[in-house]
Amino acid sequence: MPFAVLSKRAGFLLASGRVSRSIQAMARRNSAGMSDSVYGDLLERARAVVPRLETNLHKGQAGRIGIVGGSVEYTGAPYFAGISALRVGADLVHVFCCQSAAMVIKSYSPDLIVHPVLDDHCAMEKMEKWLDRLHVLVVGPGLGREHAVLENVAALLKHCRHSGIKVILDADALHLLTLDFSLARDLSGAILTPNAVEYRRLFGETKSLNDLREIIGKEVTVLEKGLSDKIYDVTLTNQVYYVPPGGSARRCGGQGDLLSGALATFYCWALNCKQETNPALVACFAASILTKHCNEEAFREKGRGTLCCDMIEQIPKIFRKHFEHF
Ligand SMILES: NC(=O)C1=CN([C@@H]2O[C@H](COP(=O)(O)OP(=O)(O)OC[C@H]3O[C@@H](n4cnc5c(N)ncnc54)[C@H](O)[C@@H]3O)[C@@H](O)[C@H]2O)[C@@H](O)CC1
Numbered sequence: 001m002p003f004a005v006l007s008k009r010a011g012f013l014l015a016s017g018r019v020s021r022s023i024q025a026m027a028r029r030n031s032a033g034m035s036d037s038v039y040g041d042l043l044e045r046a047r048a049v050v051p052r053l054e055t056n057l058h059k060g061q062a063g064r065i066g067i068v069g070g071s072v073e074y075t076g077a078p079y080f081a082g083i084s085a086l087r088v089g090a091d092l093v094h095v096f097c098c099q100s101a102a103m104v105i106k107s108y109s110p111d112l113i114v115h116p117v118l119d120d121h122c123a124m125e126k127m128e129k130w131l132d133r134l135h136v137l138v139v140g141p142g143l144g145r146e147h148a149v150l151e152n153v154a155a156l157l158k159h160c161r162h163s164g165i166k167v168i169l170d171a172d173a174l175h176l177l178t179l180d181f182s183l184a185r186d187l188s189g190a191i192l193t194p195n196a197v198e199y200r201r202l203f204g205e206t207k208s209l210n211d212l213r214e215i216i217g218k219e220v221t222v223l224e225k226g227l228s229d230k231i232y233d234v235t236l237t238n239q240v241y242y243v244p245p246g247g248s249a250r251r252c253g254g255q256g257d258l259l260s261g262a263l264a265t266f267y268c269w270a271l272n273c274k275q276e277t278n279p280a281l282v283a284c285f286a287a288s289i290l291t292k293h294c295n296e297e298a299f300r301e302k303g304r305g306t307l308c309c310d311m312i313e314q315i316p317k318i319f320r321k322h323f324e325h326f
């Protein structure tokens with residue numbers, strides 16, 4: 001069955017509430033998609049990058065993540081991303097946000113370290129001393145589109161290009177890229193996580209890897225979110241990976257933030273795992289299936305009333321079931 005037809009049928013099943021088993025069975029038959037053996041291989045590699053919980057580990061060794069986002073309108077998005085990174089297993093999360101968002105985000109969770117710097121005219125100066133300690137940055141959740149903030153983020157991305165800090169670009173950071181894609185082109189190890197609309201704004205109807213590579217260069221991975229998440233890997237394998245559809249038809253806000261936070265932790269681990277040759281691919285796959293499983297599980301309990309917080313609550317259980325070492 002061609003992928004477009006599969007998606008349409010799967011979409012119908014989701015909309016009609018007959019959720020995931022039949023869709024996953026169809027995905028296994030989908031010749032354009034990911035075979036069971038590729039799925040199994042990626043799952044095994046995802047499990048292999050998860051660090052063992054040893055008593056001699058120091059705080060921070062299992063991941064120090066930065067979330068760059070949070071504005072007067074959007075305080076939930078950086079919280080969702082940050083807390084998801086922690087719930088997957090990162091040790092420390094720093095949120096770099098606008099002054100107006102800082103107290104609000106702190107009040108959601110004492111587990112997040114919050115820096116009110118993003119709209120400061122010395123933002124880079126204030127962030128710089130933290131950046132080198134971080135393994136991965138998620139840039140964009142709840143960032144907003146204020147000119148001064150976007151200018152600071154552009155400076156941050158230039159800094160990351162020089163210092164080699166790995167970045168995940170999501171939400172409003174993708175809007176920034178529509179204004180100036182050179183900020184991300186060939187940015188080594190960067191991962192872009194556009195939803196359907198963001199993908200169209202960035203790349204139009206471009207779906208072929210060769211055409212995409214013309215735009216992004218050879219060092220950037222794209223995870224296009226949708227019913228079936230697509231991982232465009234131009235860095236090593238030169239393939240598109242279709243993650244099997246899953247989850248429910250409930251599309252509450254914040255699921256992309258959960259995904260980007262989870263992705264940051266998996267990416268940090270995969271980068272740190274000497275055996276893993278394609279950290280971005282493995283991390284994208286892991287974050288994608290985790291998010292879809294969390295959605296499915298939360299939907300089972302909360303149905304139409306499912307919120308992003310309900311999905312985040314499911315992370316430990318889903319992680320233990322699919323990724324934990326025993
Ligand atoms: N609680 C919060 O603070 C949240 C804040 N958010 C933030 O809100 C800001 C704006 O994000 P938006 O996503 O609204 O971006 P945009 O303002 O660019 O709007 C994109 C539009 O596309 C629509 N869309 C999304 N997926 C689609 C699909 N598959 N097909 C058709 N239409 C689709 C959305 O409904 C939205 O109207 C970002 O900073 C984001 O991080 C979101 O993450 C949601 C939660």
Ligand SMILES: Nc1ncnc2c1ncn2[C@@H]1O[C@H](COP(=O)(O)OP(=O)(O)OP(=O)(O)O)[C@@H](O)[C@H]1O
Binds near residue numbers: 225226229253
């Ligand atoms: N039609 C769909 N059916 C099932 N799952 C979907 C569908 N669209 C997106 N998803 C899943 O939801 C997750 C987030 O994607 P989504 O498109 O909602 O991101 P987003 O718009 O960036 O989210 P946010 O609300 O955080 O900004 C992804 O894991 C994706 O697989």
